[in-house]
Amino acid sequence: MSAKILIVAEHDGKKLNVSTAKCVTAARSLAGAEITVAVLAADCAAVAAQAAQLAGVGKVVTVDNPANEHALAAVYAPQVVALAAPYTHLFGPSTTFGKDLMPRVAGLLGAPQISDIMALESPTRFKRPIFAGNAILTVESSPEAKLVGTIRAASFEAAGTGGTAPIEKANVSVELPKHTRWISVSAAKSDRPDLQTAARVISGGRALGSADGFKILYSLADKIGAAVGASRAAVDAGYAPNEMQVGQTGKIIAPELYMAVGISGAIQHLTGIKDARTIVAINKDGEAPIFEVADFGLVGDLFQVIPEIERLLAKG
Amino acid sequence: MKRILVGIKRVVDYNVRIRVKPDNTGVITDGVKMSVNPFDEIALEEALRIKERGGAEEVVVATVGPADTQAQLRTALAMGADRALHVQADGIIEPLTAARTLLKLVEKEQPFLVILGKQAIDDDNGQTGQVLAALWNRPQATYASKIELTDTTARVTREVDAGLETIEVDLPAVITTDLRLNEPRYVKLPDIMKAKKKPLETLQLAALGIEPRQQLKLARFEPPPQRQKGIRVKDAAELVEALKKKGLL
Ligand SMILES: Cc1cc2nc3c(=O)[nH]c(=O)nc-3n(C[C@H](O)[C@H](O)[C@H](O)COP(=O)(O)OP(=O)(O)OC[C@H]3O[C@@H](n4cnc5c(N)ncnc54)[C@H](O)[C@@H]3O)c2cc1C
Numbered sequence A: 001m002s003a004k005i006l007i008v009a010e011h012d013g014k015k016l017n018v019s020t021a022k023c024v025t026a027a028r029s030l031a032g033a034e035i036t037v038a039v040l041a042a043d044c045a046a047v048a049a050q051a052a053q054l055a056g057v058g059k060v061v062t063v064d065n066p067a068n069e070h071a072l073a074a075v076y077a078p079q080v081v082a083l084a085a086p087y088t089h090l091f092g093p094s095t096t097f098g099k100d101l102m103p104r105v106a107g108l109l110g111a112p113q114i115s116d117i118m119a120l121e122s123p124t125r126f127k128r129p130i131f132a133g134n135a136i137l138t139v140e141s142s143p144e145a146k147l148v149g150t151i152r153a154a155s156f157e158a159a160g161t162g163g164t165a166p167i168e169k170a171n172v173s174v175e176l177p178k179h180t181r182w183i184s185v186s187a188a189k190s191d192r193p194d195l196q197t198a199a200r201v202i203s204g205g206r207a208l209g210s211a212d213g214f215k216i217l218y219s220l221a222d223k224i225g226a227a228v229g230a231s232r233a234a235v236d237a238g239y240a241p242n243e244m245q246v247g248q249t250g251k252i253i254a255p256e257l258y259m260a261v262g263i264s265g266a267i268q269h270l271t272g273i274k275d276a277r278t279i280v281a282i283n284k285d286g287e288a289p290i291f292e293v294a295d296f297g298l299v300g301d302l303f304q305v306i307p308e309i310e311r312l313l314a315k316g
Numbered sequence B: 001m002k003r004i005l006v007g008i009k010r011v012v013d014y015n016v017r018i019r020v021k022p023d024n025t026g027v028i029t030d031g032v033k034m035s036v037n038p039f040d041e042i043a044l045e046e047a048l049r050i051k052e053r054g055g056a057e058e059v060v061v062a063t064v065g066p067a068d069t070q071a072q073l074r075t076a077l078a079m080g081a082d083r084a085l086h087v088q089a090d091g092i093i094e095p096l097t098a099a100r101t102l103l104k105l106v107e108k109e110q111p112f113l114v115i116l117g118k119q120a121i122d123d124d125n126g127q128t129g130q131v132l133a134a135l136w137n138r139p140q141a142t143y144a145s146k147i148e149l150t151d152t153t154a155r156v157t158r159e160v161d162a163g164l165e166t167i168e169v170d171l172p173a174v175i176t177t178d179l180r181l182n183e184p185r186y187v188k189l190p191d192i193m194k195a196k197k198k199p200l201e202t203l204q205l206a207a208l209g210i211e212p213r214q215q216l217k218l219a220r221f222e223p224p225p226q227r228q229k230g231i232r233v234k235d236a237a238e239l240v241e242a243l244k245k246k247g248l249l
């Protein structure tokens, strides 16, 4: 069976999200797969052009509709279903966009979904983490049924560019629900790199003590071009906004360097950083579980260690 | 009657460090502490608060699973739910089957709101709420961190990757909970006693017209790859040195 894969693009209306390029890489691990990217937007042109350049993409299909300005799952899902017929697999990224949308697509199709795919061993055999990453499950689907899946972005590199896939307008005439309305989004603006794609991430935990306490992390992060993350305890305490949370119920990331500062290392946190290349732990408790996964561990008071690291770097 | 339906799934307690069976056929659950899925506790707490504010008249909890799951329904009743529905089902319940079954309960109970967890912390599927909303042809508001109700709508703040998104949905609707929606109350001993007298109805899957179809085969369970043991550095200088040597700083 050769796979015909439809990937639903994630974007903000102008830019394609890197999660889509990661889905393309995942799809390419199935030899001979035909890969199509679907772009749904109010005006697809800019995003479709970017998708067409991704290496490995065979075709881009676009659905322009003013109703697609914001990615509402209830509005997108019937349109994705309208595109679904020729495909064996429908994939979206395991981001809040894809995790919201794809199960609704699966529900409309009555199709099974495999969430958080971390490896594709064949068109019907996949690996995914369960129990917050404490077990890896191999799942087999049936070749007869369409399969819906979300792709765990941290497990795949982004596909490169250089492709020149044709862009086709799709004819989708389905009735779209009016029961769901987009109101607003509030995002903390920051000039720091995006947490999900940054090569370096410094995260702070409850030990930072306050929003002010986080400033020493921002300062170091800016020096080394890092993104800043947080444990759930730090977010819950109001020291950091929720989009900074790393872990099972926050963001799953795979930076080159991850520094956990004043974070104990609960399994729910570790789930989010399993794929980090190098983990550094700074904690005053030498017994903290974070040290079990750290490549470099430093037992000490973060309020001394972090400014000290910054001073050492300033010296060059 | 203005009713809220809350989904309850029995899962391995979140504090348990789970282990894979030596023969790779599953994870060890014998003698392991089981609990209400933490996101479902949050769902129930929210439903109870809505009722306490006068926004609903009855909170019904429902589970699809084996006889053991009644223990978690009793916990939910002790927390304050008015009634419980137990749909008896053995074996693996895929999200599509869970959602189809919950839809039957929705048709029976006619809730104006269904609140589920955003994910069950055992299978980490994160599908059932969205699948139910699709089958029911009603709105979904996932990852809720705030819910404001009127008679006909819910305004829901959602935790999304970009920050906080607000959407408005017509009722009835399915909402799934994120962690920051609320902090669930503790169950007090007298409530556990009282809960024993609250109604708990058992239903059969077949009687609801549901055939539990398993579409996916769980072929093999493995422990995750272990990270290599790291080293301790004595101070900031040694750390910076080590990271520079690896080209990380
Ligand atoms: C369903 C569920 C989902 C969850 N999802 C997530 C998730 O996605 N992400 C997440 O992070 N958590 C998550 N959690 C919470 C998780 O279980 C932990 O409670 C949380 O990660 C703890 O955060 P922390 O390490 O910052 O705090 P703590 O556990 O309190 O640790 C603070 C650490 O700081 C150290 N410390 C204190 N002072 C200093 C100092 N001056 N210098 C250096 N070190 C110091 C202490 O030794 C300690 O190790 C979840 C929990 C549940 C139940």
Ligand SMILES: Nc1ncnc2c1ncn2[C@@H]1O[C@H](COP(=O)(O)O)[C@@H](O)[C@H]1O
Residues within 6 Å of the ligand: B006, B007, B008, B009, B037, B039, B040, B043, B062, B063, B064, B065, B093, B095, B098, B115, B116, B117, B118, B119, B120, B121, B123, B124, B125, B126, B127, B128, B129
């Ligand atoms: N068997 C079940 N019985 C009742 N509710 C369930 C069941 N399975 C899933 N749910 C609900 O759906 C949510 C998401 O589950 P899942 O899709 O398995 O991650 C859970 O938090 C529950 O609220």
